[in-house]
Amino acid sequence: MECGSRSAASGAGGRKSAVRRPLVFGVALSIASSGLGACSDAPSGPCRTVVVAVAVGVAAPLRTAAARFQGTKVDGRCVSVRIEPRSPASVAETLAGTVEEPGAPPPDAWIPDSWLWVPLARSGSTGAAAVASVEPSLASSPIVWVLSASTARKFSAQGMKASWRSLMPGGIPDPRQRTDADAPRFVVPEPATSTTGMGPLLALHTLAGTGQRGLLNFATAMLALRTMTVKDPVAVHAAVGDTGRTTIGVASEQSLLENEAVGERSLVPVYPAEGTVVLDYPYVRVTHDRSQGKAADAFGRFLREPATRELLTDAGFRTPEGQAGSALDPKLGFTPAPPRRIQLPDSPTAVKIRDMWNRMRLGARLLDVLDVSPSMRQPVPGTSTSRLTALSRQIQQSLQLTPDFVEIGLWQFATRLDGTRDHREAVPIRAMGSVDNGVSQRDRLISAVARSKPIPGTYTGLYDTILAGFREVSRNYRPEVFNVVTVFTDGEESDPYNGMKLDELIRTLRQEYDPARPVSIIIGAYGDDIDTRPLQQIVNVTGGKVYLSKDPQQAQRIFGDLLVRMLCTGTQCPIT
Structure with missing residues (x-):
């Protein structure tokens, strides 16, 4: 089959909500996975395959984008993009050379859910050489508190507001010190492998203060947070949806919308008063090969085109500037305006925070x-x-x-x-x-x-x-x-x-x-x-x-x- 043009590969990809109609991405996945539109008989030779490792949450719309990009020529040769959903933590460690992922193809480009993983990828000699460039954000999704609708109504009636300060010493008590069955618990995904889990740590860092007292505040809050971790965002949604216990969770806006779209539970977002950490999905080229790099760069440019960005906003992501699409419906509790952002620490400090957490785990x-x-x-x-x-x-x-x-x-x-x-x-x-x-x-x-x-x-x-x-x-x-x-x-x-x-x-x-x-x-x-x-x-x-x-x-x-x-x-x- 010869390379098709980009428009031919795009099909009839109109503006449809990726979350509300998950079958759209299921079709796109089957197209991309089956190699439909592959160019093995094209005059220019077999299509060049570009492997893009992506954070799991963004994989579905990017597979549709890859299907639309299918057949685009770079230097006279058609390009096929394969989207590989992989944990940002595992990709970063693989690029750094600290771990190996057996059976996982080396990526040519990488879309983690946050730039925070890039310094980890560069921490090894192989990663420092491979992570050649980091392009601007493709999309964004703020980290929000997740409550059941009934809990949100109760908190609102009591005048309670979401605040990261409640995780500081003296805020939400350690659950082992509570005897009342209805005491709220706080759950976060494991920060070592989840940017959403790192979000509370980054927020707490900005609120802890300075000097030895600030460091002790931060360490004490980190110790308490260690008792609140669950395996992943799926476990967060499950815990919050447990009607037998008042639970507050942490998740990205987009993952909450995706969870609600498949009809799992009635959960609502609440935005912390001080602002929040935002997942920013940078595009990172990680190949040494010049030709593969040019093809990867071409796909990166394609992802920034308006029609492609619509795929992301229709899936519940925001623009890099924080503007919401129609999927983030205010009737579901989402705020269309860009939420206030917490000022993130610089790269060396973020690495130190992650190292602190890893030592805590040990x-x-x-x-x-x-x-x-x-x-x-x-x-x-x-x-x-x-x-x-x-x-x-x-x-x-x-x-x-x-x-x-x-x-x-x-x-x-x-x-x-x-x-x-x-x-x-x-x-x-x-x-x-x-x-x-x-x-x-x-x-x-x-x-x-x-x-x-x-x-x-x-x-x-x-x-x-x-x-x-x-x-x-x-x-x-x-x-x-x-x-x-x-x-x-x-x-x-x-x-x-x-x-x-x-x-x-x-x-x-x-x-x-x-x-x-x-x-x-x-x-x-x-x-x-x-x-x-x-x-x-x-x-x-x-x-x-x-x-x-x-x-x-x-x-x-x-x-x-x-x-x-x-x-x-x-x-x-x-x-x-």
Whole structure:
């Protein structure tokens, strides 16, 4: 079959809503997939096939566009475009050379749902060379909150407005802290693989503030968001449509419209008051081949022609400038005017945010070491509460909020608690969400901390315990996660049983600390007259930190810093 002209390949593609009439794209798909209009017998030789990897949501209208483009000649040779729906995350990692997609053809062009994936694609040497140019946006779709129609009416009657600030500390409570069955939950698609899931993180970054306080706000919000993730946008729609629970979801406008078009559920969009993140669908050429690149560029120009752009607006996308087509009907809750956009961070900062999230997903391995020597019986100034009781309450509160995937264990220490050893294992290190004999690790830790009491007749065997804890975490070191020993004490070394001396501890730590397998030591010291100089010498060996406080109730400072350190350090952090 010879190459047809573009108009012949276009067929009778009038203005029809892609979402309201999904069979239009089904026909186009069968045409494109079957090779109808292929040019293997054309005088100029076989058609050149251009592979375009596209975000799944935009694949249907682009297949119709590819069918219309079929037969276009570039340098005298006809071009056939094959649309390959693929995850932007997987394409970016493949282009960067960090992963392989077996069976997936290398693309000549790429249309991710956001430019945010381009820096990831360029992060490897192969990607830096392949991602030659990024053309302007082809379409846009703002990220919206998705509610059931009944929930939206209830919120409106109560004067409630959608706000990203509700995801900041003190906003929507962690679901584990709520007991009422009707407490709203928030669900987002996994940010590591979904730009829609990254949207809340980018919005929160703009609202978190600056400096250490802003970084802690952002890290705390990220920690809470980790408990709200679901697999993908389909799971978001399913969760919001669950009539048994009040649920708020996050999705793109276009995916919501597509979901409603197939009659799945009655859901409505709500636009956040501060503005939102917008998916922008850039056209990216990613081939080294000059001829393939020219053909890919020709298809990119074709996609910007008015008639082709109508395919996208009819499918529920907006123009790059944010103008809505007729598919985004106000009667369905959509706002025709361009929604306010949140100012996105620059490319390096966006990469740091993604890296923070990936480290959050990996978790951490912590050994908490709690002082139970007699001095912990002393009351907190101005109260009748002992230091150990006040500290225990703070630790329990922190444990309640720790994600299931973080591994934590508990030691108690004084002197000679286990034979000649100054420490004893109260709870071995396990993932917080693990269950042993019907009891979760979280509950086991909280119970052990609550039962901790000062032990009469003992002393503070601090140095031997620090070294033993360091060796325990080092021996079971987990690559790629934050490995740390956290010591809570109110005293100084006072072991009368030939305990380790400071210079011996420092020398041993220097010999055993491995920068390739770093284990940090963090010390929370509570009391009025503690000499922190020896403690500072200890933590300096491992890149740790000493926190000095007169009040054990300020232990939350340590937990906040641990959270930040688990996610980023120094220039790796997206907030400074």
